[in-house]
Structures are given as C-alpha cells and as structure tokens.
Amino acid sequence: MNNSQKHTARKEGLVIQEMPDEVLVFDLEINKAHCLNETSAFVWKACDGKNSVADITKLFGDKSGTLVPEDLVWLALDQLKKENLIENTNEIVVDFNGMSRREVIRKVGLASVVALPLISSLVAPTDVSAQTSCASSHRAIGCHCDNSSQCASGNCANGTCAAAVRGGKKNIELKQQK
C-alpha cells in the first residue's frame, strides 16, 4: 500500500459534534449520523491533506504511547471512505496486500492495544413524528385504512382503523390467507 497517500477529511455539508473520546458527525446531504470512536476520530481529524498515512500512524502511536500498525490507519480510512467522510474518495486506494478485511482486523487486533476503528451509523428516521400519526405504518385508531395490516390494532373496519377485535382480526385474516 502507498503510505505516502495524503487525505483530507470532508467538512462540507457536515455537522460535527466533538465529545471527549468520540466524534459525532451528521451528514446533511443524506441525513445520516455517524459516531466515530476514538481511533476513527483521531485518523479522521489527522486527515488534513498534509499528513501521509505514515505520518498519521506515527502521530497515533505518539498519542497512545504504543506502537501502532499502519493497517490500523488503513482500516479507519477504509471505513471513512465508505461513509464518504473523506474528500475525493475515488483517489483512496485501500489494498490490504491480498488479505481480507476480516483477516486484517484479526491481525491488527492481536498486534495492537488500542481500540480498532469503528464507525456506527444510522439514517435519521423520517417518521419520528409520524409514529403517532396517520402517516405511520401502524396507524392509530380513527385513521383511514385500506386493510387491517395498516392499523396498529390490526382492525380496519369500514375504511377506518378501529379497536382490536378479540382474537385478533389480523390473525384471522392471515389464517384465511393461508
């Protein structure tokens, strides 16, 4: 792998919230939130367009007071690339010398005392507000419906979600379908 590659963390269209050991990033373009753990966050912040992968590896080693394998930084870059948190992602070539990602993770995990890079992500739901409204897939009693599966009660009566029927109308309908 080319450890002289230099990368720049994307900042445009992101809301960034720093925390003691983590960084939260909200991508405004796709309404997706990412939580970068300490290792991912360090690598991401070190991507200033000047530091090479070798530089970042050394900086991280200095910070954690231990020898850090370069693959650890590559693993982080690989994830950052996937989540579009690095500029010009097409230019990033991540090649683990023929090893699979899983093999690299195992190798790095055994060789390193620092945490593996981790990014957890979620798309901000569109229907937080709809959870109690008629736009939900589990509509409340009184909402318009075409069939019982649209109603939380499982009972669509005359085009309106009604109270549950004892024995469960949804179940009865399912049994009939079978």
Place this chain on the structure above:
Amino acid sequence: MSKQTIQNDFFTDKQIKFQAFGVKIGIEAEKILYLEQIYRLLEKTFPTGFEKVQEQEIEYRFIIKSNKTERGERFNLFRNDEKVIEEAGGEFFFQMVESEVRITVAEFAVSRVFLHAGVVAWKNQAIVIPAKSYSGKSTLVAELVKKGAVYYSDEYAVLDAAGNVQPFPKWLSLRGIVDPYTQLECSVESIGGIAGTKTIPVGMVLMAQYKRGKKIPKRWCPRRLSSGQAIMEILPHALPIRNKPKFVLEVLNKLASRAIIVKTVRGEAKDFATTLLNYFTIQTD
C-alpha cells in the same frame, strides 16, 4: 348553527389561534362545534397553557373539511394546504387533529428539542425514557408515578438549550385497559400522582426494550453507554433531527455529558419501576 361556548383569547370566529413553544398555530373549521372539541383536547395536551398570536404571524394553518359519504361524514385535515389526514371517521378525527397539532409543535418548537419519551422526576432529576409508540412507555411512566415519582410527560421530553427538561404534563394515554390498542386519557391526579412544574436537569436516560416475562435480577446492572453511543440511541427519537441537526446534537451532547445513560431489556412495568428507582437513587446519592 351551534353557539360558541368557549370564550377566551384563543378562540375567534371559526378559528383557534395560539402559540405553544414558539410555534404559531391556526386551526379553522366550518363548524364551531368541531373547534370546541379540538380545543378541549388541546387543553389537555398543553395544560401549561398557550400564548396569544396575531393572525399574520400564523406559521402552521390547519383546515378541517368535511364531506358526506355513503359511510357517513368523513373528515380531511390540511396543514398549510397539504393533506395530512384523509377520509377519517368522526369518532376519532378530533384526537387525530390534536395529534397532528402536537406533532407540529414538537417538530418545530423554538429553542427546544422534543424527544419522543416518557419523563418523570425523582429527587429533582429527570429520568427520560425514549421509546416508540406501543412500547409500554406510558405504562412504565404511570407505574413510576404510582411509586412516588413526579410526572413530567408520557409523550415528550422537552429539552431546553442547556439539555435540561421541562414539563409537558399532558394527560396520560394509557392502553391495555379496554384492549391492547385503545387509548384512554387520564389525568396524573387520577392515578394518585402530581405533575412537575420546574425545569430540571436530566439524571438518567433509559433505553429499555420491553420483553414479556423478563425477570430483572435483584442487583440490576444495566449496560452503561458512552456519550456517543447514547446520542446514537437517542437520535431516532428526536423529532427535529432533520430540521435542525446542529442544535439537536449540541443539546444531546450537553445531556449525555451529565446524565447516566443505560440500555436494558425490561419486564413488567410494575416490577421494573421499583428496580429502576432504586438503581437511580444509588447512582445519584
């Protein structure tokens, strides 16, 4: 034509107009009877009251239109010309209007973050329980109140810019009395509790998933979440996340830096409420 029986600053001819949490609302209908029904429901949702608003300031205008069909009278609700409820039956329509108005306030509240969550206060700190509908949130809140916790809300945790929580003591919506889905509204006083009046710091956020029959050990030791993990868990319950993500993240960061945030699987609300209050007392003493 029926006569208007409610007389106040928020009621004008064929219109209700008010401001709640900085959101300026107008509701129009052909019949004053419809508006009065909605107003009575909104009074229960916003027991702390409304503020006045001028006609030209209204940002969210709801219009109710009814039509006669072979299935009886059906109602449509429009919000700023967009149809939000279609062909609803009369029996529950007004509750649905209340719900849409409440959601609009929650989504666009000024300088506030509304989380879909139950909230109680214990020893002057809030326990916030984010959860989806039909997850037993109100039932757990009711059990906590019965054990002496102060009621803040069974629907929303209203966070201010500092990450503190203020009361939203709407009437409790309890299911499972008539059947698992029918919701009954009751005041906190009717279950022997009291509602909070002050803004308080958040002491704990509980991410709990209900599992029927789950037994909680005597020495309950839930998984503590890091600030980042906690915010990721809470985010799906934050109503304005798409409208104002920067503000939401700032507020949640303040909350997460101070509160205990735990994740667990819980069993029946009655048993779990005692465990939860004991744990919170030990952790905060």
